[in-house]
Amino acid sequence: MAAVDSSTLALLRLKCPHCHEGDLFSTSAFNVTKFAQMPEHCPVCEQAYEPEPGFYWGAMFVSYAFTVAIFAVSGVLLYYLAGDPPLWVYVVTVGLAALVTTPLVLRYSRALMLYLFGGVHYDPQWRHGRSTARLSTQG
Numbered sequence: 001m002a003a004v005d006s007s008t009l010a011l012l013r014l015k016c017p018h019c020h021e022g023d024l025f026s027t028s029a030f031n032v033t034k035f036a037q038m039p040e041h042c043p044v045c046e047q048a049y050e051p052e053p054g055f056y057w058g059a060m061f062v063s064y065a066f067t068v069a070i071f072a073v074s075g076v077l078l079y080y081l082a083g084d085p086p087l088w089v090y091v092v093t094v095g096l097a098a099l100v101t102t103p104l105v106l107r108y109s110r111a112l113m114l115y116l117f118g119g120v121h122y123d124p125q126w127r128h129g130r131s132t133a134r135l136s137t138q139g
């Protein structure tokens, strides 16, 4: 699939921030045991996906924000659509919503972290060896 110029679209498609072609994750989001698995480098342009050790610890804060939003939206929807059901319905429904969206929340949290704080920028010229924003952990 061809690279898109828009970093927002590349982020939504979970593509490499440098080339917008390589996948950020090795498996499908539906792979229950490996949905968080990322390759060390982009399979297309060899961009390092972990700029420094422990880089993705910061994604926990992004993940927290996503999860709070999921809690709030599902709670408000439940209140208006189900007519303020008993407490246990809130707990079960909101808990299930958070559980079901965990792979997406984790993936987009990591992707946002890499796009915003990874120091990597889209370089449409990377194939021609004129890369300017390459970040590498190889010294």
Ligand SMILES: [Zn+2]
Binding pocket: 016, 017, 018, 019, 020, 021, 022, 042, 043, 044, 045, 046, 047
């Ligand atoms: Zn790449």
